[in-house]
Amino acid sequence: MVDNFSIALTHVLLAIALWRLLHRADLDLEVSPRDAWKRQRDAEARARDSSPDA
Template sequence: MVDNFSIGLTHVLMAIALWRLLYRDDLDREVSPRMLWQQRKDAKAKEDAPGDA
């Protein structure tokens, strides 16, 4: 009984991980890590920039 539970639990957890990986938006785009880093840096700079308050 415990063996079946542990095998079933690990398979369910792997299925959940696979499901989450397959439905990520960034899997549809070919973006280099450098470009992704630059986009995040630009977005943060825009966020930190003083606005018209």
């Protein structure tokens, strides 16, 4: 009984991981990690520059 439970549990966890990987929004983007980092850095700089100084 324990063997069946452990096999079922691991298969369910693998299925959940696969489901989450396939439904990621960035899965269809063909952007290199370096370009994605640059975009995020630039967006943070713009947000920092546009925020009112207190």
